[in-house]
Amino acid sequence: MTSGSQQVRLSVKRVQKIYQTGSGTRFEAVRSLTFDLHDGEFACLVGPSGSGKTTLLKCIAGLMQTTSGEVALDGSPVSGPAAGMAVVFQEYGRSLFPWMTVAANVGLPLKTGGVPKSERAGRVREALEAVGLSAAGAKYPWQLSGGMQQRVAIARAVAARPSVLLMDEPFAAVDAQTRAELEDLVRRIWKEHNMTILFVTHDIDESVYLAERVLVLSSSPTVIQNDIKIDLPEERDQLVTRSAPRFAELRAEVYERVQFAKTNINGEVEPARQVLA
Numbered sequence: 001m002t003s004g005s006q007q008v009r010l011s012v013k014r015v016q017k018i019y020q021t022g023s024g025t026r027f028e029a030v031r032s033l034t035f036d037l038h039d040g041e042f043a044c045l046v047g048p049s050g051s052g053k054t055t056l057l058k059c060i061a062g063l064m065q066t067t068s069g070e071v072a073l074d075g076s077p078v079s080g081p082a083a084g085m086a087v088v089f090q091e092y093g094r095s096l097f098p099w100m101t102v103a104a105n106v107g108l109p110l111k112t113g114g115v116p117k118s119e120r121a122g123r124v125r126e127a128l129e130a131v132g133l134s135a136a137g138a139k140y141p142w143q144l145s146g147g148m149q150q151r152v153a154i155a156r157a158v159a160a161r162p163s164v165l166l167m168d169e170p171f172a173a174v175d176a177q178t179r180a181e182l183e184d185l186v187r188r189i190w191k192e193h194n195m196t197i198l199f200v201t202h203d204i205d206e207s208v209y210l211a212e213r214v215l216v217l218s219s220s221p222t223v224i225q226n227d228i229k230i231d232l233p234e235e236r237d238q239l240v241t242r243s244a245p246r247f248a249e250l251r252a253e254v255y256e257r258v259q260f261a262k263t264n265i266n267g268e269v270e271p272a273r274q275v276l277a
C-alpha cells in the first residue's frame with residue numbers, strides 16, 4: 001500500500017491565517033497554502049522555525065479557525081475537530097491525563113465519541129498491542145518512560161481509527177534510539193491501518209526516512225515552496241535506508257530547500273532542482 005490511490009482524502013485550499021496580536025496589530029503567519037493529500041499518503045511538512053507548521057496543523061485539525069481558505073476531509077469542510085482525524089502532539093506529558101490509567105487514556109476518545117462500552121475494551125487492547133504496550137494498560141502515564149508515553153498517545157490516536165493522522169513533531173522530546181523505534185512504529189501503523197499521515201518535523205533526515213512526499217514551507221507569511229517526491233523503496237530500515245546513496249541525495253535536496261526558505265521571505269516558488277536518479 002502506497003500513495004497510489006487517487007482519491008483526495010484531505011484538501012487544503014488557499015488557507016490563510018492572520019493572528020490578531022496585542023494592541024490591534026495583525027500578523028500574517030500563513031499566506032496561502034494549497035495542497036491535497038491522497039488516500040494512504042504519508043507526507044512530511046518541513047520548513048524554517050516559525051514558518052507556520054503548527055499553525056497549519058491546528059487549522060487542518062479544526063482546532064483553530066482559518067482567516068480564509070478551506071480545509072476539507074473527504075470533501076466535507078472541516079470547521080471543528082472531525083471524527084475522521086486524530087492528532088498527536090509533541091508534548092505527550094501534557095496530552096495524557098495522569099489520574100487515568102493508560103487504558104482509560106486510550107479509551108477516552110472512544111467514550112466521548114459514543115463508541116459502545118462493549119466495543120471499547122477490545123479497541124483499546126488492539127491499539128495498545130499495535131504500539132507494543134499490551135502489558136501497560138493498568139499503569140499510569142507517570143509510571144512510563146517518555147517514549148512509552150508517546151506510544152500511549154499514538155495508541156489513543158489509532159484507537160479512534162482515524163483516516164487521517166496529524167502529527168506535530170511527536171518525537172522531538174525523546175532520545176535518538178527511542179525516536180528511531182517510534183519512526184518505524186509509525187510507518188508500520190501507517191501501512192497496517194491504511195492511514196493518511198501528515199507529519200510535521202524539524203528533522204530533515206526524519207522527513208526523508210518517513211515520508212513518500214516532503215512539503216517544504218517558505219518563511220512566514222507561508223506558502224508551499226516545494227513538493228518533493230521521496231522515491232525510496234517502501235520497505236525502510238534505519239541502517240540500510242539511511243546509508244543508501246539516494247537517501248543522501250534526497251536529504252541534500254530537502255536541506256537545500258529549507259536553507260533557501262530561510263532567506264526567501266517573499267515566498268517565491270523555486271523551480272525543481274534536477275536530482276540524479
Ligand SMILES: Nc1ncnc2c1ncn2[C@@H]1O[C@H](COP(=O)(O)OP(=O)(O)OP(=O)(O)O)[C@@H](O)[C@H]1O
Pocket residue numbers: 019020021027029047048049050051052053054055056202220
Ligand atoms: N497565538 C499567536 N499569536 C500571534 N502570533 C502567533 C501565535 N502563534 C504563533 N504565532 C506566530 O506565527 C508564526 C508561525 O508559528 P508556528 O508555531 O505555527 O510556526 P512553526 O513553524 O510551527 O514554528 P517552530 O518550527 O519553531 O515550531 C510565528 O511567527 C509565531 O510567532
